[in-house]
Amino acid sequence: MANRNTYDAIIIGAGISGLVCGCYLAKAGMKVLILEQHYKPGGYCTSFKTKGFQFDAAAHSFGNYREGGHVRKVLTELGVDKIIKIKRFDPSDILITPDFKITFWNNTEDTISDLINIFPEEKNNIVKYFDFVTSANQSEFVKLKDKTFSSLLHSFFKDEKLINSIALPVFGNGGLPPSLMHAFSGVKIFSEDIIDGGYYPDDCIQSLPNALSYIIKQNNGSIFYRKLVKKILVENNNVKGVILNNNEILYSKYVVSSCDMTQTFKIFLGEKIIGKQFLINLRNFIPSISTFILYLGIDKPFKELPQPGVNMWNLPHYDLDESYKQIQKCNFNKAGIYLLRVSPNGNTISALASAPFRTKSFWKLYKKKIAEDFLNNIEKLIPNLKKHILYFNAASPSTLYRYTLNYKGSAFGWAKTPSQTFDPIFSRTTFINGLYLTGHWTSIAFGIPGTCYSGYDTAKRILRKENIL
Amino acid sequence: MTGNLEQEIISIISDVSGFDPEEIKPDTNLQNKLEIDSIKAIEITVAIEKKFKISVRDEDVPKIVTLRDAVELVNNLLNQTGSDVNG
Numbered sequence: 031m032a033n034r035n036t037y038d039a040i041i042i043g044a045g046i047s048g049l050v051c052g053c054y055l056a057k058a059g060m061k062v063l064i065l066e067q068h069y070k071p072g073g074y075c076t077s078f079k080t081k082g083f084q085f086d087a088a089a090h091s092f093g094n095y096r097e098g099g100h101v102r103k104v105l106t107e108l109g110v111d112k113i114i115k116i117k118r119f120d121p122s123d124i125l126i127t128p129d130f131k132i133t134f135w136n137n138t139e140d141t142i143s144d145l146i147n148i149f150p151e152e153k154n155n156i157v158k159y160f161d162f163v164t165s166a167n168q169s170e171f172v173k174l175k176d177k178t179f180s181s182l183l184h185s186f187f188k189d190e191k192l193i194n195s196i197a198l199p200v201f202g203n204g205g206l207p208p209s210l211m212h213a214f215s216g217v218k219i220f221s222e223d224i225i226d227g228g229y230y231p232d233d234c235i236q237s238l239p240n241a242l243s244y245i246i247k248q249n250n251g252s253i254f255y256r257k258l259v260k261k262i263l264v265e266n267n268n269v270k271g272v273i274l275n276n277n278e279i280l281y282s283k284y285v286v287s288s289c290d291m292t293q294t295f296k297i298f299l300g301e302k303i304i305g306k307q308f309l310i311n312l313r314n315f316i317p318s319i320s321t322f323i324l325y326l327g328i329d330k331p332f333k334e335l336p337q338p339g340v341n342m343w344n345l346p347h348y349d350l351d352e353s354y355k356q357i358q359k360c361n362f363n364k365a366g367i368y369l370l371r372v373s374p375n376g377n378t379i380s381a382l383a384s385a386p387f388r389t390k391s392f393w394k395l396y397k398k399k400i401a402e403d404f405l406n407n408i409e410k411l412i413p414n415l416k417k418h419i420l421y422f423n424a425a426s427p428s429t430l431y432r433y434t435l436n437y438k439g440s441a442f443g444w445a446k447t448p449s450q451t452f453d454p455i456f457s458r459t460t461f462i463n464g465l466y467l468t469g470h471w472t473s474i475a476f477g478i479p480g481t482c483y484s485g486y487d488t489a490k491r492i493l494r495k496e497n498i499l
Numbered sequence: 500m501t502g503n504l505e506q507e508i509i510s511i512i513s514d515v516s517g518f519d520p521e522e523i524k525p526d527t528n529l530q531n532k533l534e535i536d537s538i539k540a541i542e543i544t545v546a547i548e549k550k551f552k553i554s555v556r557d558e559d560v561p562k563i564v565t566l567r568d569a570v571e572l573v574n575n576l577l578n579q580t581g582s583d584v585n586g
Contacts (some may be wrong), residue, residue: 164534168530169561171537172544214541452545459514483538491517 033347037063039284039492040272041299042259044433045073046478048288048483049242049471051300053108056249058489058498063280064246065272071253072239073288073434074441083327083378086235088430088441090371090380091122091341092478093223101222101229112233113241117338119374122228123199126411127345132195138164138225149461151267152282159186159196161267176448179216180208194348198225202343202369203477205318205384205442207350215446215474224480230339230374238478246482262287262298262465269464272298284492288469288485290437291444291456303462309407315450318476319357320427320439322385324404327421331376331474334412338372344411357384362400363407370408380422381408385427387438393426400424442477458488467492504577505570511546512566515539525567547573 039055041048044066053397056062069086070076074088094101095116105111130148135141162170174182179200183193197208200219204211207281210359231237237242243253260277262285271281295304295312336342346366347353356365368383385405401424409415427439436443444450451474458472468488470476475484491497505525513520516533529535535543544555547569553576555563563569 168537168540171559172540173557175541175544175548175555214537273580453543454511454514454542454546454549455540457514473542487517494517494519 033281035278035280037061037271037280037282039063039286040065040280040282041286041288041468042262042272042294043073043288043469044068044071044239044243044253044255045288045469045481046075046239046242047475047481047485047488048073048286049239049246050104050108050482051286051288051468052251052253052485053242053245053249054486054489055492056246056251057108057287058493058496060492060498062246062249062251063282064251065257065259065274065280066253066255067258067435068433069255070236070239071243072236074430074436075107075235075239076236076433077236080423081327083325083421084234084373084375085372085378085380086434087425088321088323088382089235089478091119091228091230091235091339092238093122093227093229094479094482095229096226096292099222099226099389100486101403101479101481101482103222104486108242108245110238110241110245113244114237116229117229119228119337121337121340123224123341123343124336125195125196125345127191127348129191134199134224136228141225145192149189152187152189152192155186155188156192159183160188160225162387163217164225165395171217174213174217175452177208177213178448179211179213182216183208188403191348194350195345197350198218198343198345198367199341201350201354201367202384206445206447207354209351210354210445210447212446212448212451212474213314215451215476218474218480219477223477227341228339230351232242232268250453255384257453259298261300262294264299264462264465265304267462284466286466286468286488286492288467289435289448289471291467291471292437293435294467299462311455315453315455316445316447317387317438317440318442318445319384320430321385321425321441322362322378322383322400322404322427323425324381324401324408324421325354325421326379326381326405326419328377328379328418329420330418332414334414335379336370338376339374340371344370354384354470358386360386360388360396360400363403366407368372368404368408370412381405384441387427387431387440392417393428397426400426412427414451436469443472443475446476458484459491504573505566507550508547508566508569508573511550512543512569514541515546522564525570526565528565529563529569543569551577553577
């Protein structure tokens with residue numbers, strides 16, 4: 031098996047899940063190759079430099095790195111913590127509404143007391159809710175299997191202002207309002223990304239995938255960039271390798287696809303292998319929404335800006351369902367909700383708003399106007415912002431698609447609704463021997479915590495098959 | 500009948516957990532031995548509901564500790580609804 035075109039495992043996609051999966055396999059002694067269409071690793075977790083400014087492209091901080099958190103477990107087991115320093119911003123998130131400001135401190139007790147000060151009549155409910163999301167047992171979580179996040183929040187709280195405030199960062203990190211989001215997804219986002227959020231690696235978010243790539247190479251693995259896969263090779267229901275766009279064939283015993291499922295099944299495999307019915311079933315699932323992002327380079331920090339490194343959420347009203355409807359119509363300013371973050375070095379700002387998928391020509395026509403309107407809307411909260419801008423650019427859902435090839439520029443994989451979140455079709459083990467899936471298109475995974483979990487879990491499945499565990 | 504049903508449930512648990520079907524015995528503790536966490540516990544429950552077209556009630560959820568518990572519960576629910584096991 032010394033053939034240079036033969037590997038133990040080929041992973042398609044160098045996003046966080048593909049990298050984590052690859053690291054575990056390579057560290058266990060398997061010969062790993064990761065194929066990535068971009069020229070750098072990370073997927074949504076990349077950074078770029080332009081005109082002297084550095085921006086995180088999409089993901090800008092992560093959660094679940096507390097003692098006992100799964101992300102800490104994975105990054106420690108792989109030795110990432112030895113390569114990069116990970117710090118935490120305190121507070122991690124603040125939420126601004128017309129009536130109050132909510133701060134999510136590193137110390138959850140402080141967050142709880144702040145919330146109680148704002149909503150004294152909900153005091154006991156706030157304590158019970160935090161207790162539930164941080165320490166409910168497995169059975170309690172399984173009971174959420176067919177519930178929405180809205181029904182869960184309403185089982186604790188009466189005040190719609192409080193409910194919408196808690197739900198906004200969950201919406202922002204998961205792409206759905208509480209009435210449509212699976213209750214367990216909501217709980218996971220709240221407990222992993224908000225209560226335990228605000229972690230950031232040295233320099234920029236790119237440091238995280240760079241460290242994972244380094245570990246792969248240290249363990250004799252390879253990553254080939256600018257490589258597009260055309261087909262996954264299957265013979266007698268066993269995976270054999272992949273065919274690249276230039277028709278080069280690479281062989282392997284295992285193939286892990288961390289791309290979206292539509293691409294994996296429709297393009298890489300095709301109807302002949304997986305059958306018409308499977309494709310019809312797949313077509314009925316709904317991807318999560320995408321994101322519209324502003325990148326602003328500024329001359330200097332100024333007093334109206336939030337603290338660098340903190341995620342600042344804007345909630346102009348208390349009706350997230352209405353916001354979601356407006357987002358679907360591209361009425362971003364009517365939707366009103368967005369996330370703004372000043373980079374840790376204080377000289378750039380990113381602003382993110384949920385956005386629907388539209389054609390490339392739509393964004394070509396409207397991107398500039400939408401970006402300007404978005405900026406004007408932000409200036410209502412941050413006066414004088416425009417005076418300080420030296421660099422101004424935007425990414426539309428079409429841009430996100432171009433760089434990551436996520437189906438319809440989706441930011442979080444399949445929409446995490448109760449009807450489709452745990453569908454067995456999204457399993458990481460497929461019906462083709464040796465073909466596995468990983469990433470935010472499988473099961474509940476999304477964000478860095480979800481993709482870390484998913485990459486780890488897929489690797490363990492393969493290692494168990496190999497009797498390495 | 501129960502044999503088929505047990506095999507179907509083993510196949511679901513194997514798919515979700517990543518453990519081989521041979522490692523899943525009637526008395527296997529799902530949480531401790533097969534590393535079933537909250538996510539996988541929901542995945543198994545939902546997969547069982549879809550496969551057998553049943554609805555697992557909230558009060559039945561804590562009863563599923565082993566494979567045997569899962570088989571017994573599905574059997575009971577199928578008998579209540581009168582569904583076809585192989586349906």
